[in-house]
Amino acid sequence: KYKGPSYENLKATRRANLSPALTTYYGKPLALNQGYKQWLFDLDGKRYLDMFGGICTVSVGHSHPKITEAVNEQMSTLGHCSNVYYHPKIHQYAEKLAAKLPNKLKVIYFVNSGSEANDLAVLMARCYTRKSDIVSLKNCYHGMTYETMALTCNGYYKYPVPQSPGFFRTMNPDVYRGIWGGQNCRDGPVQTDRVCNCSQECEAGIKYLQQFDEELKYEFPKCGIAAFFAESIQGVGGAVQYPKNYIKGIYNRVSATGGVFVSDEVQTGFGRTGEHFWGFQSHEIEPDIVTMAKGIGNGFPLAAVATTPEIAESLTKAGHFNTFGGNPVSSTVGLAVLDIIEEENLQENSKTVGTHLLVELAKLRELSPFVGDVRGKGLMIGVELVSDKETKIPLDSGRFLKLWETCLENGLIVGKGGLHGNVLRIKPPMCITQEDADFTVDILRDALGKI
Numbered sequence: 001k002y003k004g005p006s007y008e009n010l011k012a013t014r015r016a017n018l019s020p021a022l023t024t025y026y027g028k029p030l031a032l033n034q035g036y037k038q039w040l041f042d043l044d045g046k047r048y049l050d051m052f053g054g055i056c057t058v059s060v061g062h063s064h065p066k067i068t069e070a071v072n073e074q075m076s077t078l079g080h081c082s083n084v085y086y087h088p089k090i091h092q093y094a095e096k097l098a099a100k101l102p103n104k105l106k107v108i109y110f111v112n113s114g115s116e117a118n119d120l121a122v123l124m125a126r127c128y129t130r131k132s133d134i135v136s137l138k139n140c141y142h143g144m145t146y147e148t149m150a151l152t153c154n155g156y157y158k159y160p161v162p163q164s165p166g167f168f169r170t171m172n173p174d175v176y177r178g179i180w181g182g183q184n185c186r187d188g189p190v191q192t193d194r195v196c197n198c199s200q201e202c203e204a205g206i207k208y209l210q211q212f213d214e215e216l217k218y219e220f221p222k223c224g225i226a227a228f229f230a231e232s233i234q235g236v237g238g239a240v241q242y243p244k245n246y247i248k249g250i251y252n253r254v255s256a257t258g259g260v261f262v263s264d265e266v267q268t269g270f271g272r273t274g275e276h277f278w279g280f281q282s283h284e285i286e287p288d289i290v291t292m293a294k295g296i297g298n299g300f301p302l303a304a305v306a307t308t309p310e311i312a313e314s315l316t317k318a319g320h321f322n323t324f325g326g327n328p329v330s331s332t333v334g335l336a337v338l339d340i341i342e343e344e345n346l347q348e349n350s351k352t353v354g355t356h357l358l359v360e361l362a363k364l365r366e367l368s369p370f371v372g373d374v375r376g377k378g379l380m381i382g383v384e385l386v387s388d389k390e391t392k393i394p395l396d397s398g399r400f401l402k403l404w405e406t407c408l409e410n411g412l413i414v415g416k417g418g419l420h421g422n423v424l425r426i427k428p429p430m431c432i433t434q435e436d437a438d439f440t441v442d443i444l445r446d447a448l449g450k451i
C-alpha cells in the first residue's frame with residue numbers, strides 16, 4: 001500500500017520545484033507507485049496495462065526480478081568505479097553487446113542517455129570524416145542536448161535560440177502523409193487498399209531519393225556530409241515508416257560521398273520490431289554508427305554508441321571521458337536485459353504478439369471513420385487518427401484527448417505522438433501477451449465509438 005506524500009502534495013511540489021516545461025499526460029496527471037511486468041499501479045492501487053512502456057523504454061517488463069537481484073548484488077559489491085580502472089562487468093557487457101551487432105561494429109562507448117549517445121555520434125562522424133554537415137529527416141527526434149536539438153526536426157522541441165550550425169534536413173519519406181505515397185511499399189504486416197504501381201523498385205522511394213540527390217547537388221553547403229541520421233521507424237514522429245529501399249539508397253549515397261550513416265536505434269533496437277534484433281536490419285544495411293538507449297536498460301539510465309575501430313580511432317585525438325557511462329551497476333543492468341531478451345524469447349514475442357496486434361488494430365480502420373492509418377512492425381506501432389480519411393486532417397485535440405482519457409479510465413495506457421499529436425503510440429514492454437493485445441483493441445474500439 002502506498003504511504004508517500006498525497007496527490008495534492010505531489011502536485012504542489014511539481015509546480016514549485018520541477019521544470020515548468022515538463023509536460024504531463026492526461027487532464028489529471030497519473031501518479032504512479034508500482035510497476036510489475038506489463039502493468040502499472042497508481043497511488044490508489046488501480047492497475048493499468050502499460051502499452052507505452054515509459055515511452056518505449058521498459059523493454060523486458062517493470063521491476064524484473066532478475067534485474068533487481070543482479071543490481072542488488074552489484075550495488076553491495078561495488079556500486080561505482082571509474083573507467084580509468086578495469087572492471088569485469090563493463091568488459092563482459094561490451095563483448096556481449098558487440099556480439100549482437102554486425103561484425104564491423106566492434107567498439108562500444110557507454111553513456112547515459114539517448115541524447116548523449118547521438119551527441120557523441122555527431123562528434124565521431126565529424127572527427128572521422130573531417131566534414132561538418134549532418135543531415136536528418138524532417139519529423140525526426142534525436143534528443144535535447146544543444147547539438148541534438150539541432151538534429152531533431154520538430155518545432156515543439158526547438159527553443160528560440162540560435163541552433164547549432166551544420167545541421168540540415170531532408171524530406172521525410174512518410175508513406176502515409178508524404179506527397180509520393182508508397183504505403184504498400186512499407187515493411188510490416190499491415191497492407192492497405194491503396195493501389196501501388198511499383199514494379200521492382202518503390203516509385204515513392206525513388207522520388208524521395210531523387211529529391212535528396214538534388215539537395216546534395218544544389219542546396220546543401222559544400223562542406224560535405226559527415227553523417228546522415230535516421231531511425232528505422234520514427235518513434236516520437238509517430239511510428240512513421242519509409243518506402244522500401246529508401247534507407248538503403250540513402251546509405252549508399254552518403255557512403256559514396258565519404259559520410260557515415262548513423263542508425264538511431266533508441267526505440268527500434270533490442271528486438272522490438274520482432275523480425276530482427278535491430279531495426280536497421282529490415283533496411284538491409286550495416287550502419288557505421290549505431291546509437292541506443294531506452295530499452296537497453298529497461299528504464300535504467302544507460303545508453304551506448306557502437307562503431308567501427310577506424311571511426312573510434314579518430315576519437316583518440318583528444319581525451320574522451322564519461323563518469324557514469326558503463327559503470328558496474330549500469331553494465332549489470334545491460335547484461336541482465338540482454339539475458340532476459342534471450343531467455344524469455346522476447347524478440348519472438350514482439351513478432352508474434354505485435355503482428356497479431358497490428359492485424360487486429362488494422363480492422364479498426366474499417367470500423368471507425370477516425371482511424372486513418374495503422375502501421376509499424378512488431379511492438380513498434382502507430383495508429384494515426386484523422387477527422388477525415390480522404391483529406392487526412394488530423395483528429396482535433398478535443399476528440400483525441402477524450403479517446404485517450406477513456407482508455408485510461410478503462411485501464412489502458414497508450415502514448416501520443418506525431419507532428420500533429422494525433423498518433424497513438426503503442427510500444428509496450430515486450431512481455432505482453434495476446435490477451436493484452438486483444439484487451440488493447442477492445443478498449444480502443446470502445447473508446448473510438450465514444451468520440
Ligand code: PMP
Nearest residue numbers: 113114115141142143235266293
Ligand atoms: N533518439 C530517439 C529516437 C528517441 O526517441 C529519444 C528519446 N525520446 C532520444 C534519442 C533521446 O533520448 P534521451 O531522452 O534518453 O536523451
